[in-house]
Amino acid sequence: MMRIKAVTRSLHSKITIDMKKNTGKPEPLFLNDANMCISTDLYQLTMVAGYFERGMDHKSTFELFVRNLPERRSYLIAAGLEQAIHYLKNLRFTAEYLKYLKDLPVFKNVSRELFDYLREFYFSGDVYAVPEGTVIFANEPIIRVTASMIEAQIIETYLLSMINYQTLIASKASRVVHAADGRGVIDFGTRRAHGPHAGLLAARACFIGGCVGTSNVLAAYELGIPPIGTVAHSWVMAYDDEYESFKDFHTVFPDNTVLLIDTYDTIKGAQLATKMGKKLKGVRLDSGNITLLSKKVRKILDNAGLEQVKITASGDLNEHKISQMLAKGACIDSFGVGTEMVTSKDTPALGGVYKLVEQEREGRLVPKMKFSKDKVTCPSKKQVYRFLDKKGIFKKDTIGLVDEEFDAEELLQPVMKKGKLVYKIPTVQQIQKTAERNISQLPDKFKDLDCKIAYPVTLSKRLRQVRDNTRNNRNA
Amino acid sequence: MMRIKAVTRSLHSKITIDMKKNTGKPEPLFLNDANMCISTDLYQLTMVAGYFERGMDHKSTFELFVRNLPERRSYLIAAGLEQAIHYLKNLRFTAEYLKYLKDLPVFKNVSRELFDYLREFYFSGDVYAVPEGTVIFANEPIIRVTASMIEAQIIETYLLSMINYQTLIASKASRVVHAADGRGVIDFGTRRAHGPHAGLLAARACFIGGCVGTSNVLAAYELGIPPIGTVAHSWVMAYDDEYESFKDFHTVFPDNTVLLIDTYDTIKGAQLATKMGKKLKGVRLDSGNITLLSKKVRKILDNAGLEQVKITASGDLNEHKISQMLAKGACIDSFGVGTEMVTSKDTPALGGVYKLVEQEREGRLVPKMKFSKDKVTCPSKKQVYRFLDKKGIFKKDTIGLVDEEFDAEELLQPVMKKGKLVYKIPTVQQIQKTAERNISQLPDKFKDLDCKIAYPVTLSKRLRQVRDNTRNNRNA
Numbered sequence: 001m002m003r004i005k006a007v008t009r010s011l012h013s014k015i016t017i018d019m020k021k022n023t024g025k026p027e028p029l030f031l032n033d034a035n036m037c038i039s040t041d042l043y044q045l046t047m048v049a050g051y052f053e054r055g056m057d058h059k060s061t062f063e064l065f066v067r068n069l070p071e072r073r074s075y076l077i078a079a080g081l082e083q084a085i086h087y088l089k090n091l092r093f094t095a096e097y098l099k100y101l102k103d104l105p106v107f108k109n110v111s112r113e114l115f116d117y118l119r120e121f122y123f124s125g126d127v128y129a130v131p132e133g134t135v136i137f138a139n140e141p142i143i144r145v146t147a148s149m150i151e152a153q154i155i156e157t158y159l160l161s162m163i164n165y166q167t168l169i170a171s172k173a174s175r176v177v178h179a180a181d182g183r184g185v186i187d188f189g190t191r192r193a194h195g196p197h198a199g200l201l202a203a204r205a206c207f208i209g210g211c212v213g214t215s216n217v218l219a220a221y222e223l224g225i226p227p228i229g230t231v232a233h234s235w236v237m238a239y240d241d242e243y244e245s246f247k248d249f250h251t252v253f254p255d256n257t258v259l260l261i262d263t264y265d266t267i268k269g270a271q272l273a274t275k276m277g278k279k280l281k282g283v284r285l286d287s288g289n290i291t292l293l294s295k296k297v298r299k300i301l302d303n304a305g306l307e308q309v310k311i312t313a314s315g316d317l318n319e320h321k322i323s324q325m326l327a328k329g330a331c332i333d334s335f336g337v338g339t340e341m342v343t344s345k346d347t348p349a350l351g352g353v354y355k356l357v358e359q360e361r362e363g364r365l366v367p368k369m370k371f372s373k374d375k376v377t378c379p380s381k382k383q384v385y386r387f388l389d390k391k392g393i394f395k396k397d398t399i400g401l402v403d404e405e406f407d408a409e410e411l412l413q414p415v416m417k418k419g420k421l422v423y424k425i426p427t428v429q430q431i432q433k434t435a436e437r438n439i440s441q442l443p444d445k446f447k448d449l450d451c452k453i454a455y456p457v458t459l460s461k462r463l464r465q466v467r468d469n470t471r472n473n474r475n476a
Numbered sequence: 477m478m479r480i481k482a483v484t485r486s487l488h489s490k491i492t493i494d495m496k497k498n499t500g501k502p503e504p505l506f507l508n509d510a511n512m513c514i515s516t517d518l519y520q521l522t523m524v525a526g527y528f529e530r531g532m533d534h535k536s537t538f539e540l541f542v543r544n545l546p547e548r549r550s551y552l553i554a555a556g557l558e559q560a561i562h563y564l565k566n567l568r569f570t571a572e573y574l575k576y577l578k579d580l581p582v583f584k585n586v587s588r589e590l591f592d593y594l595r596e597f598y599f600s601g602d603v604y605a606v607p608e609g610t611v612i613f614a615n616e617p618i619i620r621v622t623a624s625m626i627e628a629q630i631i632e633t634y635l636l637s638m639i640n641y642q643t644l645i646a647s648k649a650s651r652v653v654h655a656a657d658g659r660g661v662i663d664f665g666t667r668r669a670h671g672p673h674a675g676l677l678a679a680r681a682c683f684i685g686g687c688v689g690t691s692n693v694l695a696a697y698e699l700g701i702p703p704i705g706t707v708a709h710s711w712v713m714a715y716d717d718e719y720e721s722f723k724d725f726h727t728v729f730p731d732n733t734v735l736l737i738d739t740y741d742t743i744k745g746a747q748l749a750t751k752m753g754k755k756l757k758g759v760r761l762d763s764g765n766i767t768l769l770s771k772k773v774r775k776i777l778d779n780a781g782l783e784q785v786k787i788t789a790s791g792d793l794n795e796h797k798i799s800q801m802l803a804k805g806a807c808i809d810s811f812g813v814g815t816e817m818v819t820s821k822d823t824p825a826l827g828g829v830y831k832l833v834e835q836e837r838e839g840r841l842v843p844k845m846k847f848s849k850d851k852v853t854c855p856s857k858k859q860v861y862r863f864l865d866k867k868g869i870f871k872k873d874t875i876g877l878v879d880e881e882f883d884a885e886e887l888l889q890p891v892m893k894k895g896k897l898v899y900k901i902p903t904v905q906q907i908q909k910t911a912e913r914n915i916s917q918l919p920d921k922f923k924d925l926d927c928k929i930a931y932p933v934t935l936s937k938r939l940r941q942v943r944d945n946t947r948n949n950r951n952a
Contacts, residue, residue, distance in 0.1 A: 051714070248530045
């Protein structure tokens with residue numbers, strides 16, 4: 001075999017531009033941010049200054065929830081908790097950040113003691129959360145934080161950003177996986193995600209939603225999930241002859257040859273692919289009328305005695321296209337899905353909010369709610385009670401107070417107590433299983449891609465009383 | 477003033493969970509990733525292995541461009557180059573990552589020399605790029621990379637992810653800023669961005685697109701742009717009495733009091749706000765019929781002699797809503813825009829691609845193009861020539877070969893030569909000015925929010941000849 005000599009690079013190795021040493025030490029994980037203490041909205045910090053100066057740092061409870069399901073979504077899959085936990089554990093105001101904050105004009109009248117306080121700051125609150133992979137619905141708290149007002153406020157922006165995005169994508173991926181009806185779905189989306197980090201988070205969320213792997217190597221490395229992929233058009237185009245490009249690839253990857261056959265002409269490409277013989281693993285279609293082409297390619301493969309060769313499809317796919325392709329009898333064994341899945345293109349934002357629901361005042365718990373038009377919230381610490389039928393199928397959810405007793409599953413679990421982790425963080429493989437089990441328990445009608453009915457979620461009688469009393473007290 | 481004693485935290489400071497020392501050293505920048513060498517699609521690395529094994533590492537040129545403008549976009553603003561440069565400069569395969577790759581089943585038949593090669597690897601190619609802030613159109617190369625096939629291939633995924641997202645958001649922000657017609661637009665989007673890092677990139681891209689600042693403190697810190705924001709509903713809700721909450725905030729921030737007045741009833745909120753007197757800086761409306769409310773609130777403020785108090789609007793705004801509000805005479809001085817801007821919600825992905833256009837074979841430059849249905853590319857190294865009228869207004873663009881001579885601006889500038897930076901990276905403030913100047917040079921008809929006409933972009937005669945010859949050679 002011809003090989004490029006490593007020696008041709010010896011000149012280069014003398015140059016030491018920003019060169020990272022090959023120390024052999026584990027790399028820091030990009031998924032779990034080291035310390036993003038000021039990755040927050042400025043108003044969180046001005047409010048913190050206000051609470052500090054006015055002695056308003058009461059013990060408070062905030063809940064993170066989604067007011068309405070996004071368009072075309074009949075359920076959500078909770079995701080992002082692991083990263084939120086790492087953020088909370090690592091949250092420290094370092095000297096450099098404190099200096100920056102101190103010098104901001106907005107803080108010029110604020111007592112310097114605030115910054116002494118922040119220097120010692122770490123998160124010491126209680127956190128309850130719905131485990132990742134759990135099916136959830138509108139208004140159900142996903143995370144509940146009880147902490148000093150200051151601690152609870154600082155963390156809002158990061159928690160929302162992390163939970164909103166991963167939940168959005170796990171939910172979208174779940175729909176795509178459902179449409180694929182047992183065929184493997186692979187995340188191909190990093191290049192169209194909202195930056196390389198979003199690509200990483202997307203790979204994680206897509207895996208939770210049921211994908212079998214990702215093309216993103218960094219994500220595969222950090223999560224321990226399968227990296228998947230073989231060859232792009234540039235490989236074929238690097239050769240003058242398509243057949244040569246196929247043959248060469250097969251030589252290098254005899255056991256992993258999945259050929260991309262649409263660079264010039266898909267049918268001709270399929271015919272050339274058959275010449276690889278019995279060890280060919282698969283072919284990929286990325287353009288044209290894929291349903292029609294997949295049938296023709298299947299025939300070409302079968303006629304060559306290559307029944308075992310798999311067909312993968314890709315190219316701007318989504319759950320609706322996949323469902324239609326399969327309904328029309330497309331001969332496809334797995335789908336590579338990118339842009340539409342990692343941006344949740346049909347509904348690219350989840351409107352999760354994080355709202356104050358209770359405060360402790362002189363030993364008394366005071367329910368808190370917001371009255372703004374169309375943005376009314378429900379007061380007090382809540383729990384989600386999920387009722388199952390005898391077969392374990394989801395019947396209905398009741399959002400109630402935390403001390404109510406129902407013959408139902410309680411979705412919110414203790415995660416941190418006084419800032420200490422009291423929760424065994426599951427692996428992403430375990431989370432995927434949780435999601436799979438949840439989806440199997442969700443009645444089929446809520447899994448329809450065009451589901452128009454809402455899963456029944458009610459408020460408990462006691463919660464409604466608290467809400468009505470809080471409202472009446474306000475209006476009195 | 478009442479203050480929370482720092483001493484109440486003394487207990488905490490004894491606990492040392494993941495505690496980052498306050499060293500006073502500069503924090504690493506989250507915007508410029510340290511080393512994301514394996515933040516790439518697996519197929520890039522399998523192809524790299526293939527090129528290595530088959531000695532196919534020819535000098536090659538790839539171009540990054542957008543095939544079609546997204547729906548509802550009549551122009552784009554290039555963004556993301558600075559992060560792409562940092563990525564290229566820091567790209568190293570560390571021992572830990574190499575070990576991971578070596579052990580992947582897909583690489584089991586691949587020569588171990590590949591990993592020796594990768595250990596010495598760094599990016600040593602030439603890069604040309606359109607400066608950030610430049611207005612660009614479909615099919616115009618944004619970045620052109622000439623390097624060994626291996627080097628050029630590894631970097632595809634990261635470059636696409638970074639350039640696609642920031643260009644998408646700078647372009648969206650430019651529309652929002654245009655709709656605001658001279659009023660300030662502030663990025664409020666991190667909580668709905670695709671993760672905290674996307675929020676950071678969005679803040680940068682929004683600033684390039686013309687925003688006056690961001691609520692994201694980390695972004696403000698890293699970019700040196702204004703952090704903006706004052707107070708949320710939770711501040712008001714933390715008090716039993718709205719007026720008390722206003723007064724307390726004004727006490728702490730006498731020169732920076734912007735009050736959120738819609739927590740309970742906007743009109744009553746406005747009346748209470750007037751009691752702060754002459755030093756009140758502004759009020760914010762976040763719900764309800766903001767156009768109508770803004771007029772009523774303006775009257776209340778003016779009647780109280782507070783003509784100088786500004787009104788800020790927020791709450792699921794976008795360019796169309798802003799344009800309509802202003803057309804109806806809304807009394808708004810600045811806009812906080814979040815979700816819709818940082819997710820580019822109406823068109824949340826930019827379909828940038830990165831395609832092989834030329835390869836050097838035995839000293840000869842061979843044009844390369846892709847023939848797949850609807851995905852045909854244009855071969856050879858290209859330059860974008862921009863023709864201006866006498867007043868400096870953009871007349872038309874011609875995409876031509878790099879050695880053509882026109883009386884026109886050449887958009888692609890040298891950025892790296894043999895892996896060395898030959899480009900002075902501008903500040904984000906300078907980039908914002910570039911964008912502002914470009915937008916002022918773009919004829920008004922292309923800035924209409926509902927623009928249906930396409931800016932004229934042609935291919936030069938010589939480029940068309942190369943394309944036709946390459947196609948004919950293929951078909952011959």
